[in-house]
Amino acid sequence: MTEVKVKEFWRWKEYNWHDENKDWKGAETITAGVDVGSVSSQVVIMVDGELYAYSNMRTGSDSPDSARNAMNWALEDTGMALDDIHYIVGTGYGRVNVPFANRAITEIACHARGGNYMYGPSVRTILDMGGQDCKAIRCDERGKVTNFLMNDKCAAGTGRGMEVFADLLAVSIEDVGDLSLDVEEEPEPVSSTCVVFAKSEATSLLREGWSKKKVLAAYCSAMAHRVVSLLDRIGVEEDFAITGGIAKNSGVIKRLEGELKINSLKSKHDTQIAGALGGALFAKSLAEKQRKKGA
Amino acid sequence: MKANYGYMDGSGEYFITIDTDLCIDCDHHGCVDACPEKLFEIITDDYDDEVSAIKEDHRKKIKYDCAACKPAGDRPPLPCAEACTPGAITHSW
Incomplete structure (x- = not known):
């Protein structure tokens, strides 16, 4: 019998990175943020408050394993070991299952802090469009949350919903956005309240x-519409x-910006690492606090 | 911080909002005992402040958990909002 290999169109690229020009050995504070999300896991390592290394991979069925794998991948080729990191913050859905974390902090606070670092102190509204939820966050100039709202009751408006559509239409997840813009006329959106109905x-x-x-355009439009109603509640x-x-x-993003009549800020950093980045920044503050207490 | 606990679905928006900037100064947290469904708990938030929050396992079904306090027709004051002396609790529906 011949085995049929099914291509996984939803599968996005996993990767790691580290700054080869930075020497971490003389650093005063090395911290890490571990974001174990429902779909993806990220680890960000910061050396004296500067981005040093990160990894981004799919979350497995076991949260502690996912955290360990993401951490090992971020540390790969750096010469750094887990013990060299002074303070680690766990965040995301699996935050309480990060075995080597010193503290768990919610992804809402971490995204606000990470967004403040990535986009600068002028950012006041952050929309985190995650794998299985969507978070609308208002923050102040220090990245402290002032208002937040999270919708995690259904997959509409989430990354998982987009993965379902990529598979249904046999289109690589990375091509979905550009293809959806290649339509002569914008179609009516499909159902925005439920991924199963939309499918x-x-x-x-x-x-x-x-x-x-055209179908992708209708779904991207539905997704943007769904998220706008979430943002409307807290105000943009x-x-x-x-x-x-x-x-x-x-x-x-184009459709969302069109509905809101606002352009979103762009960052040189990967948008998926915001939560882990915020975790690493929290970890730095907590490590310094701990050091002061000990002194 | 305005913390919105709840969800939106095809039938509407169901959020309980707790203004933690007001909640922070409350020393008795009357909401915890006032709620007949025991939805509220006191937590230490990410900024190390002791504030009231909706328990995790109630957040996706508050429409149903709060139903007894929201009868059709004449609606009496909500026990949680009434017990909250700083006025930090509001409901979206």
Whole structure:
């Protein structure tokens, strides 16, 4: 019998990075943030408050293992060991299951702090479009949360919903955004309240003869619409920034910016590491506090 | 900080908002005992402040948990909001 290999269109690239020009050995404070999310896990290592290394990979079925794997990958080729890190903060859904974390902090606080670092102190509204939830966060100039709202009851408006569509239409997840923009006329959005309904609606549209691009446009538009209603509840104040995996989807972002009539800030950093980055920044403050107490 | 606990779905928006800047100064946290469904708890938040919050396991079903306090027709004052002397608790529905 011949085995049929199914291509996983939803699978996004996993990667790690470290700054080869930085020497961490003489550093005063080395901290890390470990963000174990529902879909992806990230580790960010900071040396004296500066970004040194990070990794981004898919979360497995076991949170402690996912945290360990992401940490090992971030440390790869750096010469640094886990014991060299002075303070570690765990965040995300699996934050209480990070075996080597000194403290757990919610992803809401970490995204605000990480967003403040990535986009600068002028950022006041952060939208984190994660794997299985969506968070709208208002923060002050120090990255402290002033208002937040999270919707994690259903997959509509989340990365997982986008993965379902990539698989349904056999389109690589990384191409979804650009393809959805390649339509002559913007179609009506599909159902924005439920991914299962949206998927069955999309199947019907394909049978009616809609192109893949048009269906993607309808879904990206639904996703943007869904998220706008979330943002409306807390109010959007500029500057506005988007974090999480969906921030890499131009189709959703362009439509979201169009609905809000606001352009989002861009960052040189990967939008998926915002939570772990915030965790590493919290870890630095906590390590210094701990050191002062001990002195 | 305004912490919104709850969710939105196809049927509407169901959020309990706790203004922790007001909650922080409260020394008795009357909401914890006032709620017949025991939805509230006192937590130490990410900024090390002791504030009231909705328990994790109630956040995705508050529409149903709060239903007894929200009868159709004449609606009496909500026990949690009434017990909250700083006025930190509001409901979106």
